[in-house]
Structure formats: C-alpha cells, structure tokens
Amino acid sequence: MRENVDRNKNMVELKDVRQRFGDKEVLKGVSLKITAGEIFGLLGPSGAGKTTMIKIVTGQIRPTAGSAMTDGKCATDLHGAMYRRMGMMMDQFGLYGRMSCYDNLKLFAKIYDIKEKRILEVLEKVGLSDAKKCQAKDLSKGMRGRLALARAVLNEPAILFLDEPTSGLDPSTTQQIHELILEEQAKGTTVFLTTHNMAEAEKLCRHIALLHEGSIVEYGEPQDICRRYNHQNKLQIRLFDGRHMEIGNGRESAEMVKTYLEEGMIETIHSTEPNLETVFMELTGKTFA
Numbered sequence: 690m691r692e693n694v695d696r697n698k699n700m701v702e703l704k705d706v707r708q709r710f711g712d713k714e715v716l717k718g719v720s721l722k723i724t725a726g727e728i729f730g731l732l733g734p735s736g737a738g739k740t741t742m743i744k745i746v747t748g749q750i751r752p753t754a755g756s757a758m759t760d761g762k763c764a765t766d767l768h769g770a771m772y773r774r775m776g777m778m779m780d781q782f783g784l785y786g787r788m789s790c791y792d793n794l795k796l797f798a799k800i801y802d803i804k805e806k807r808i809l810e811v812l813e814k815v816g817l818s819d820a821k822k823c824q825a826k827d828l829s830k831g832m833r834g835r836l837a838l839a840r841a842v843l844n845e846p847a848i849l850f851l852d853e854p855t856s857g858l859d860p861s862t863t864q865q866i867h868e869l870i871l872e873e874q875a876k877g878t879t880v881f882l883t884t885h886n887m888a889e890a891e892k893l894c895r896h897i898a899l900l901h902e903g904s905i906v907e908y909g910e911p912q913d914i915c916r917r918y919n920h921q922n923k924l925q926i927r928l929f930d931g932r933h934m935e936i937g938n939g940r941e942s943a944e945m946v947k948t949y950l951e952e953g954m955i956e957t958i959h960s961t962e963p964n965l966e967t968v969f970m971e972l973t974g975k976t977f978a
Contacts, residue, residue, distance in 0.1 A: 694725050694726045694877035695725055696724060696725055696726050697724065697725075698724065698725040698761070699722045699723065699724060699725075699758070700723050700724065700725050700759070700760055700847070700848050700879040701721075701722070701723040701729075701746050701757075701758070701759055701848070701879075701881060702721075702722050702723075702757070702758040703719050703720055703721050703722075703742075703745075703746070703755065703756070703757050703758075704720050704755055704756045704757075705718045705719070705720055705754065705755040705756075706718070706719045706720070706742070706745060706752045706754070706755035706756070706757055707719075707752060707753050707754040707755055708738070708741050708745065708750070708752050708753050708903075709753045714903060715738045715741045715903050716738045716741060716742060716745075716752070716903045717902075717903040717904045718755070718904070719738075719742065719755075719900075719903070719904070719905055720755075720905075721898055721905065721908065723879060723881060723896075724879075725847075725877070725879050726874065726877045726878070726879055727874070727879060727880070727895040727896065728870065728871075728874050728880040728882060728893050728894045728895055729879075729880065729881055729882065729894060729895065729896050729897070729898075730882045730883075730884060730889075730890040730893065730894035730896070730897040730898070730911075731881070731882070731883045731884075731897070731898055731900055732883075732884060732885065732887065732890050732897055732898065732899050732900065732965065732969075733883075733885065733899065733900035733901060734885055735885065737900045737901060737902065737903070738900055738902075738903045739852070739853075739883040739900060740779070740852055740883065742883075742900075743777075743779065743850050743852050743881065743883060745757050745764060746759050746764050746850070746881070747759065747764065747767070747775065747777060747850055748764045748765055748766075748767035748768075751765050759775075759848070760774055760775070760847065760848055773801055773844055773846075774846055774847040774848065775846050775847070775848050775849075775850065776840075776841035776842055776843075776844060776846035776848070776849045776850065777841055777849075777850045777852075778837045778838050778840070778841040778849075778850070778851045778852065778854055779850070779852040783797065783837070783840050784825050784833065784836060784837055784840070785825060786824065786825050786826030787824055787825075787826060788824065788825060789821065789822050789823060789824055789825070790812060790817050790820055790821045790822070790823055790825060790828070790836055790839075791808060791812065791821040791822065793825055793836065793840065794808045794811065794812070794836075794839060794840060794843055795808060797840055797843055797844075798843060801843075801844050803843060803844055807843060808843070809821075811839045811842060811843050812839060814839070814842075814869065814872075815835040815836070815838060815839045815865070815869065816835060816865060817832065817835055817836060817839065820832060830857060830858065831858050831859060831861075831862035834854065834855070834858055834862065834866065835862070835865065835866065837854075838851075838854065838866060838869060842869070842873060845876075846878060847877075847878060847879065848878065848879040848880075848881065849870075849873055849878050849879065849880045849881070850881045851870070851880065851881070851882045851883070852883050853883055853884060853885070854866055854870070854882070854884075855867070855884070855886065855889060856884075856885075856886075863889075867889070867892065867893060870882070870893060871893065880893075882894065887964060887965040887966045887969075890911060890965065891911045891912075891964075891965060894911060895910065896908065896909060896910055897909070897910075897911055897914070897965070899914075899965070899968070899969055899972065901969070901972065901973045902973075906969075906972045906973065907968065907969075907972060911965060914965065914968055915962045915963055915964060915965065915968060916962055918962075918963050918967070918968045918971060919960070919961065919962035919963065921961045922937070922938045922939075922960075922961065923935050923936060923937055923938050923960070923961045924936050924937075924938045924942065924946070924958060924959070924960055924961070925957075925958070925959045925960075925961060926946075926949070926955060926957070926958050927955075927956045927957045927958075928949065928954045928955060928956060929953075929954055929955075929956045930954070935961075938960060938961070946958075
C-alpha cells in the first residue's frame with residue numbers, strides 16, 4: 690500500500706475550465722475535484738470532451754480559460770520529476786509496434802530509471818509473461834490494452850489516467866483490467882477513468898461526473914445519482930405462478946409483500962431506481978451511444 694496517502698488531498702482540481710478549438714467550445718466551464726486514493730469516473734459519449742479534459746490535467750494542452758491543478762501543481766507547469774508520479778493509458782499512447790512487449794517496457798524503464806526486474810513483475814501482473822518477446826503489432830487488441838496498462842503502472846504512479854481502457858475489449862479481458870485498476874486503487878493510487886460504459890463506472894468508481902456537450906450535468910456517487918432520479922419509487926414483483934406486478938414502494942404495499950413472502954410466492958423482486966444510462970437520457974434527451 691502507498692504510504693502516507695492523504696485522503697483529503699485534491700489530486701485533481703479544475704475550476705471553470707473552458708477549451709475552444711476554433712469556433713467549437715469543447716469544454717464549457719467545467720469544475721470538479723478528485724481526492725487522493727479514489728477512482729473517479731468521467732462518463733460521456735464520444736465527442737463529449739472526456740479526452741480533452743485528460744489532456745488538460747496531464748499538461749498536454751493549455752485550457753482556453755480557467756485553471757487545472759494536478760498533484761498540487763498547475764497542470765500547465767508539469768515537467769520532469771512530476772511526471773514520474775503519473776501513469777497514462779490513452780489508446781496506443783507510448784507503444785511501439787515493432788518492439789517486443791519487454792522492450793516497450795524496457796525503453797520506458799530506462800527513461801524513468803526503473804529497475805528491469807520491475808518489467809517482469811508487471812508483465813506477469815497483466816498476464817503477458819509468455820508474450821514478452823512478441824512484437825506489439827502482433828498482439829490482439831486485448832493484449833495491447835494490457836500492455837498499455839502495464840506501461841502506465843510500471844512506475845508505480847500516484848495518479849493514473851485511463852482513457853477508455855476497456856473500449857472494444859471482450860468481457861474476460863475487461864474483467865482482468867478491472868481487477869488491475871482495483872489493485873492500484875487499493876495501494877492508494879488515484880485513478881482518473883474516462884468511459885462510456887455505465888456498468889464499468891458503477892462497479893469501479895467512488896464518484897462520477899456525467900459530461901454532456903462539454904458541461905457536467907450531474908456529479909456524485911453512482912448509486913446516489915440513480916436514487917435521486919427514482920421518480921417512480923415502485924417495486925416490480927414476479928411470482929412463481931408467472932404473474933408480474935408493479936406496486937408502490939411504501940407502507941400501503943407492506944401487507945401484500947409480507948403475505949407473498951410468507952407463502953413463498955415471490956420468484957424475484959426489484960425496486961425501480963434507474964441506471965446511469967436512464968439518468969443520462971433524462972438529463973439530456975439523448976441515448977448514451
């Protein structure tokens with residue numbers, strides 16, 4: 690576990706950040722805080738501005754207006770040793786197709802003065818030990834994703850930026866990457882995750898922000914957000930005899946539910962709170978595609 694993690698420290702802080710490319714305003718006054726040791730999820734469809742935000746907080750581009758702080762420093766001033774505390778997984782960022790898995794990580798290890806034994810440790814962790822001599826261009830998409838994540842965690846970063854880390858991957862590879870992300874978080878690593886996968890965000894993230902056309906339209910803990918939009922507040926019940934019913938989730942239904950339970954008639958019972966995709970559709974009028 691990472692020592693002396695101050696859970697009250699803001700590892701990322703944006704204040705009224707705006708980003709314009711020509712006539713298009715990609716980010717429209719975004720403000721948020723991410724505390725040390727949490728997994729934060731930025732959710733939005735393609736084109737919402739997620740990747741632009743990561744590029745701003747990692748110092749790759751300067752915002753048109755507003756300020757961004759990362760690890761206590763102005764994001765536009767990040768350099769040298771500051772980047773040693775960061776890990777990034779952005780598409781095929783940092784991977785060289787004609788180099789082996791091992792040599793891809795060895796190059797990065799030399800730049801950051803990381804001992805070579807760490808390379809073998811990380812390759813084993815991501816399940817690529819047997820593929821260490823394979824060229825990156827010959828790997829499957831899932832294996833390239835795991836190699837990119839290996840590169841991102843090689844330097845044991847204090848803050849990890851993951852841009853759509855499981856996009857297009859099969860369920861098995863996705864699960865492996867989720868486990869690795871949770872392992873990093875358990876060490877005290879702060880994780881900034883962008884995704885359009887609602888289930889992924891609900892599973893991994895402590896807090897999420899829904900980004901729509903450059904603005905944050907909702908923020909909070911995933912389950913709390915869903916509960917806030919539970920306008921129906923009903924119970925959906927399926928009985929063993931095949932009947933379905935929807936009843937109010939309140940005192941008026943308690944006796945009926947009690948009877949069904951005592952007589953062993955209930956096959957399934959669910960409350961009607963929406964999922965994150967339903968919330969997004971309510972807020973924006975659009976599907977999350």
